[in-house]
Amino acid sequence: MSTSRAGEDLAALRELIGRHKRRDVMFGIVGLACMMVGVVTLIVLFIDLLIDGAPRFSWDFFTSFPSRRAGEAGILSAWVGTLLVMAVTMVAAVPLGVAAGIYLEEYAPKNWVTDLIEINVTNLAGVPSIVYGLLALGLFVYALGFGQSVLSAGLTLALLILPVIIVATRESIRAIPGSIREAAHAVGATKWQVTYDHILPYSVGGIMTGVIIGLARAIGETAPIITIGALTFIAFLPAAPVQAEFPFVSGEWLFAPFTVLPIQMFNWVSRPDTAFHANAAATGIVIIVATLAMNALAIRIRYRIRQRIKW
Numbered sequence: 001m002s003t004s005r006a007g008e009d010l011a012a013l014r015e016l017i018g019r020h021k022r023r024d025v026m027f028g029i030v031g032l033a034c035m036m037v038g039v040v041t042l043i044v045l046f047i048d049l050l051i052d053g054a055p056r057f058s059w060d061f062f063t064s065f066p067s068r069r070a071g072e073a074g075i076l077s078a079w080v081g082t083l084l085v086m087a088v089t090m091v092a093a094v095p096l097g098v099a100a101g102i103y104l105e106e107y108a109p110k111n112w113v114t115d116l117i118e119i120n121v122t123n124l125a126g127v128p129s130i131v132y133g134l135l136a137l138g139l140f141v142y143a144l145g146f147g148q149s150v151l152s153a154g155l156t157l158a159l160l161i162l163p164v165i166i167v168a169t170r171e172s173i174r175a176i177p178g179s180i181r182e183a184a185h186a187v188g189a190t191k192w193q194v195t196y197d198h199i200l201p202y203s204v205g206g207i208m209t210g211v212i213i214g215l216a217r218a219i220g221e222t223a224p225i226i227t228i229g230a231l232t233f234i235a236f237l238p239a240a241p242v243q244a245e246f247p248f249v250s251g252e253w254l255f256a257p258f259t260v261l262p263i264q265m266f267n268w269v270s271r272p273d274t275a276f277h278a279n280a281a282a283t284g285i286v287i288i289v290a291t292l293a294m295n296a297l298a299i300r301i302r303y304r305i306r307q308r309i310k311w
Helices: 002-056 059-063 076-107 112-124 129-143 150-174 178-186 191-219 223-227 261-269 275-310
Strands: none
Touching: 002 275, 059 076, 076 112, 076 150, 076 191, 076 261, 112 150, 129 150, 129 223, 150 191, 150 223, 178 191, 191 275, 223 261, 261 275
């Protein structure tokens, strides 16, 4: 009787395991199908952009200013403005975001104030970008008097990606095993020595990934840039940051009017002339390629750092 009972229990267990395996397979198939829907949609849209915009790709397209004639229009002022704005964004957001993440994870006391800050930082990562644009309009453009400039745009996007960098930094640091901290403290290392010599080297891959993904998001933002007054048509470049005469470095470009690639694309899409739509498609290709390249760079950096740590 007991043998029969054991056989029934074993059969029931096998049936339960088989049922769970079938559910796992079904879940994997559904997940793969959902992923493929997104991937195929992106590929189709990208191919459509290529068909429309590929004929516009030429050296003149990248070295010419916008024009009222579609065949002569280019994105020189847009991609230069994008680089300048992203430079300000990176300088403003990366050190502050990484330092804030390190402090919250390694130094901040665990109390209700810290919990409140953590909740707000996490929530800010999901705030619509237009809200940051309205905040920047009142703070940077009017209150601080920066005007509708490269500096205002860079600081606006820095606010936008700051929560992303903080969260990525904290998650990367949190993934480091506690035994590493304990071992370092056991041999007399200070808090900063543990953080600088042990925690940061192991977490830098994840931090860099978060930084690059945040910058990739910022490069395609349109709403906050429109809100603070980016120009839709600009036929000149800001002053060069580096000059041949003393003091060799100029900050004049920080307060210059600007445009960026998403704004230039928006301008051309809104034109009734279909010839400008080809320019917009070509600009969209540039934005997508830049975004994919930055994400690929993040993956590559993370892989190289992990391989170096492994060895």
